[in-house]
Structure formats: C-alpha cells, structure tokens
Amino acid sequence: MDFNGNAFAWFVDRHVNEGRGERLAFADPARSLSYAGLQAACSRFATALARAGVGRERRVVLIMQDTVDFPVAFWGALQAGVVPVPVNTLLPHEQIGYILADSRAEAVVISAPLLAAVQPVLQAQKDLRLVIVSGAAGPDQIGFEAFLAAGEPRAEAVTASPDEVAFWLYSSGSTGAPKGTKHVHGSLRGTYDSYARQVLGIGPDDVTFSASKIFHAYGLGNSMTFPMAVGGAAVLLPDRPTPAAVLATMQRFQPTLFYGAPTLYAALLAHPGIGPGAGSARLRHCISAGEALPEAVGQRWSQAVGVDILDGIGSTEMLHIFVSNRPGAVRYGTTGTAVPGYALRIVDEHDQDVADGESGELLVRGPTAAEGYWNQRAKTRRTFQGEWTRTGDTYVREADGCYRYWGRADDMFKVSGVWVSPFEVESALVSHPTVLEAAVVGHPDRDGLIKPKAFVILQDSASHIDPDTLYELLKEHVKERAGAWKYPRWIEVVDSLPKTATGKIQRFLLRA
Known part of the structure; x- marks a missing residue:
C-alpha cells in the first residue's frame, strides 16, 4: 500500500491497516494504549484541533510528562498537519516563555502537575488561545480527555511531503537562547532506517524503556519512532528517572532495550540494587547518548549488569545517533564508527580534513539533518553548510576507524602549548573508585597560565x-x-554539577 509523506501514515495507520492494531504501543504506570487505540485517539486530537481553529502549519507546544497522552498529542498534531513543539519540562520558566513567544504557539498541551508553575508564563502569551491540560484538569480548564471527546475517532492524515516540516525541537540553550530546530516528516523514518534497524536490530517483540524523556531528540527516537517503526512497545516513566524509579520500572516491565545518559548509568552503578540485567531478565542492549560515556563507567556496567552499553553521539540538529559502537564490537572510551547512512569528516580551523590521530571539529552528512533554525538565519548558515552539519564537537579518528570524543570545541584548552580534552581528564578521574562524577575546565594560575581544574x-x-x-x-x-601535564592543579569537591535540563555539563558556568 502506498502512503503519503505524512509520517503518521507510516508510523500509526500502517500497523492498523496491516492487522497489528491490538498490539501494545505504549504503557505508563497507570495506563496503556494499543496501536488501534493510538490511531483513534490521535484522530480525535487532530480533528479537535481543527474544530478549535488550530490550522495547518500552526504550532502546538507540548509541555508534557512521559505518559500515553504525549504520543497522542504529538502524532495527532502531525496527522492534522499542525507542528508539535515538545518542550523540556525542566527548563526555567523564562525559557519556556521564550519558546512560546518565539514559536508563536496557538495551543499548548501541558501536564497538570506542571501547570501552576507555568501559568503566569502562559497568561503572558499574546498568540496563545488554547490550553489543554493532561491529567486532573480544574473546573475552568480544558481537560485532555474532554478535548479528545470533541473529535472524531477516524480521520485521514493530511497529505504531506516527506520534505515538509513536521515538528520542531528547541536546542538546550546551554550558552544562549534556545534555537527552534525544524525537522521534516522523512527524518522520523530516517532514524529508524539507519540506527534502530541497522545498529540495534530492533524488532516487533522488543520492549523499549528510555529514561531520557520524549521531549529530547534522543528520547523521541527511543520511545516513539524506533518501537513504532516495527510495531513494538515502549514503557514511559512520567517521574524523574532516579535510580530507584528506573530499576523499579525495569523490574515491572522487563524491557529488552534500555536508553540512558552517562550520568544515570554512573548513578545506577552506585545504587545497591544494581545487578545482572539491571532488573530485567530480557535486557539485550543498553544505549547511551547525550554526553560521551567514560570508559570506566562502561566497563563497570558491563561487569555488574552483564550487558554492554552502546555509546553513541547524536544531536538535536541530526535528530538521533549518527556515530555509535556496535553490538559485539564495543570499544569503551570511543564513540565507535559512523552509523550506516551517515558520512563523517574531522576538520581543522580552515575546514581542511585532518589526518587520523589529529583532533578537529566533527562534521556529519546524513538523511536526518534539520531543515534549519526558526528565524535564525546566520546560525543556520554556520551550522548547516550544504549537505554537511557542523556538530561543535572535537573528535579524533583513530587508526582503526573508531572516533574518540575530546570535548566541545569551546571547552578545549591548551596546557604548555598542547591541547587538553576536558573529557579525557574527566574520564581518568571517574575511573578512580572515589569519584562518581567529574567536570574539568581550564583555569588560570597565579601567572595567568591555563591549567586543568576539576x-x-x-x-x-x-x-x-x-x-x-x-x-x-x-x-x-x-x-x-x-x-x-594533564593532571588537575586544583580539585574541588562539590555536591552537584551545573547541567542543562537534558543532563549535559555546563562547563562554561564552572569557568566563571
């Protein structure tokens, strides 16, 4: 059967049309949803948006916890040709306000526990005219279930080109205002065709659990596009992914695929409940992204849990992982090799390719690159250069073809004229049994010379x-x-490290 380019047709309608409607699609701690149930709920959401006057190419911002309502709102918006904009629920309120104003969102879907804190920001938005509350809505609020009830359970997805903008993701804004990154319909399937299919070998009987939330590019692929591509199931955790909550979810749902970030893997290793399978007897792959995985953390996890961590790198601009370790061929301390479908270059400050063993900025070419940033023409031109996307990450390609992360380009510093990778020093520190986490920056000594500080x-x-x-x-x-020459001249013991809402260390704050 031929489908139009609207991603909803392939990820949702296809499964129902081919007889997989009763398969489980999503489960959270309180509810579950089959593919047929997902299709009906999305259709209701899509048609209710139309009745509310939210038209095609308009934006609906999703400030939502990971429950079964999230995929309904996201895919229902795509079905209607409306552009969903998932927002990090941990962002400061002023950044949420910035995103609402910058996107000119006409509608918001927000989880009830988040509403009170964000209400003043919502009231200040001149373009916003519809607020839908997921969960326990108040008497004067539009509840998500009531909104769905106003829609129709069967509706055709609007015809769309694979190159049409489908959704936006805002960058973390770690060093400035967040940037609205525009992704097209075809990129959703592209992440499955490359990474999920050819690296993970995901299948319909896999059960996915991602501790990284759906609002993040990494979590969106983990919990939605990957399992939905094959008619598999995803487990959703609305709460903060503490080690205890993660292990309890693993034990209850027995996932086969687990996705986390390096900080979480380190915290899980420090939890007394960690052990073989991390609570799931069916666990076959663990995946890490968001920041590079320290070699020692990967080795300790493999020994304690009995399953390797596949470390990879992706970005908001590329939607998901484009460099990764492979099952059965993990080299801890490296990010692995290019994911099928992607090409890589490492270039110097003059954009000339460097030799193996030399560091430079990583550039990537592949099928999932964003169309550009919303209303950020200069930044779009700097990042998206023809078919190549600049990552801002410093890498070294080793003789065997594996790529080793050195750090963000703006985090690198020289000691005695030699470049130092903060990540390399951090990895050495966390390999010591006394250290749980570490961050390293350049700091001037009494003579004004830059040295490592940890x-x-x-x-x-x-x-x-x-x-x-x-x-x-x-x-x-x-x-x-x-x-x-790389040892820290100063070591400061702290209770926490400054991080973005997606868990990346904000080293620039430590340099202040």
Whole structure:
C-alpha cells in the first residue's frame, strides 16, 4: 500500500491497516494504549484541533510528562498537519516563555502537575488561545480527555511531503537562547532506517524503556519512532528517572532495550540494587547518548549488569545517533564508527580534513539533518553548510576507524602549548573508585597560565578521605591514565554539577 509523506501514515495507520492494531504501543504506570487505540485517539486530537481553529502549519507546544497522552498529542498534531513543539519540562520558566513567544504557539498541551508553575508564563502569551491540560484538569480548564471527546475517532492524515516540516525541537540553550530546530516528516523514518534497524536490530517483540524523556531528540527516537517503526512497545516513566524509579520500572516491565545518559548509568552503578540485567531478565542492549560515556563507567556496567552499553553521539540538529559502537564490537572510551547512512569528516580551523590521530571539529552528512533554525538565519548558515552539519564537537579518528570524543570545541584548552580534552581528564578521574562524577575546565594560575581544574562528586564511600590525601591520589591517578601535564592543579569537591535540563555539563558556568 502506498502512503503519503505524512509520517503518521507510516508510523500509526500502517500497523492498523496491516492487522497489528491490538498490539501494545505504549504503557505508563497507570495506563496503556494499543496501536488501534493510538490511531483513534490521535484522530480525535487532530480533528479537535481543527474544530478549535488550530490550522495547518500552526504550532502546538507540548509541555508534557512521559505518559500515553504525549504520543497522542504529538502524532495527532502531525496527522492534522499542525507542528508539535515538545518542550523540556525542566527548563526555567523564562525559557519556556521564550519558546512560546518565539514559536508563536496557538495551543499548548501541558501536564497538570506542571501547570501552576507555568501559568503566569502562559497568561503572558499574546498568540496563545488554547490550553489543554493532561491529567486532573480544574473546573475552568480544558481537560485532555474532554478535548479528545470533541473529535472524531477516524480521520485521514493530511497529505504531506516527506520534505515538509513536521515538528520542531528547541536546542538546550546551554550558552544562549534556545534555537527552534525544524525537522521534516522523512527524518522520523530516517532514524529508524539507519540506527534502530541497522545498529540495534530492533524488532516487533522488543520492549523499549528510555529514561531520557520524549521531549529530547534522543528520547523521541527511543520511545516513539524506533518501537513504532516495527510495531513494538515502549514503557514511559512520567517521574524523574532516579535510580530507584528506573530499576523499579525495569523490574515491572522487563524491557529488552534500555536508553540512558552517562550520568544515570554512573548513578545506577552506585545504587545497591544494581545487578545482572539491571532488573530485567530480557535486557539485550543498553544505549547511551547525550554526553560521551567514560570508559570506566562502561566497563563497570558491563561487569555488574552483564550487558554492554552502546555509546553513541547524536544531536538535536541530526535528530538521533549518527556515530555509535556496535553490538559485539564495543570499544569503551570511543564513540565507535559512523552509523550506516551517515558520512563523517574531522576538520581543522580552515575546514581542511585532518589526518587520523589529529583532533578537529566533527562534521556529519546524513538523511536526518534539520531543515534549519526558526528565524535564525546566520546560525543556520554556520551550522548547516550544504549537505554537511557542523556538530561543535572535537573528535579524533583513530587508526582503526573508531572516533574518540575530546570535548566541545569551546571547552578545549591548551596546557604548555598542547591541547587538553576536558573529557579525557574527566574520564581518568571517574575511573578512580572515589569519584562518581567529574567536570574539568581550564583555569588560570597565579601567572595567568591555563591549567586543568576539576570539580568532583565523590562516591559515598570516599566522603571520609582527607582532602589533601584525596588530591594526591587523584593527581597521580590522572598522571598515570591521561598524561603528566594533564593532571588537575586544583580539585574541588562539590555536591552537584551545573547541567542543562537534558543532563549535559555546563562547563562554561564552572569557568566563571
């Protein structure tokens, strides 16, 4: 059967039309939804949007926890030709206000527990005319279920080109205002055809659990496009993914695929409940992205859980992972090799390709690149250059073809005229049994020369160690693991590290 280019037709209608309507699509702690149920609910949402006057190519912002309502709102909007804009629920309210104003959203779907805090921001939006509350809505509010009831359970997806903008994702805004990144319908299937199919080998009997939320490009693929491509199921966790909550979800739903970020894997390893399978006897792959995975964390996880972590790198601009380790061929400490369908270059400051073993900025070419940024012409031109997308990440390609992460281009610094990768020093630090997390920045000494400074979170078992003793232990450890000139001249023990709402360390705040 031929489908139009609207991604809804392939990801939702196809399964019902081919007899998979009763298969489980999504489950959260309280509810579940089959593919037939998803199709009907999406159709209701799409037609209710039309009746409410939210027209094609208009924006609906989703400020939602990971429940079964999220995919209904996202795919229902696509079905109607309306552009869903998932928003990080942990963003400061002023950034949420910026996104609402910048996108000129006409409608918002918001989870009830988030409404009170965001209400003043919503009231200040001149373009916003429809607020729909997912969960327990108040008497003067439009509840999600009531909104769906006003729609029709069967509706055709609007005809769309695969190259038509389908949805936006805002960048994390770690060093400035968030950028609205515009993605097309065809890119959703592109992430499945490349990474999910050819690296993970995902199948219809897989059960997915992503601790990374759907509002993030990584989580959107993990929890929606990957399982939905094959008629599989996804488990959703609306709450904060603490180690206890994650392990309880693993034990209850027994997923086969688990997606997390390096910080979470480190925290899980420190939890007393971690062990073989991490609570799921069916677990076959663990995946990490968001930041590079320290070698020591991967090795400890493999030993404790018995399943390797496939570390990869993706971006909001490329939608999902484009460099990854492979099942059965994991090289901890590297990001692996290019995902099928993607090409990579490492270039110097003059955009000339560098030799293996030399560092430079990673550029990527592939089928899932965004169309550009909304109303950010100059930044679009700097990032999207023809078929190539600049990542802003510094990498080295090793002789065997594996790519090793060195850090963000603006995080690199020189010591005695030699480039130092913060990530390399951080990896050395977390390989020591006393350190749970670490961040490294360049810091001037009394002569104004830049040297490494480390901020570390200690393991509970190390809290009693004398600071001077700890410093000497870690200094010698880094010298041995990373190089004599790379050791931190200062080590500050902290309770937490500044991070974006998606978990990336904000090193620029530590340099202040």
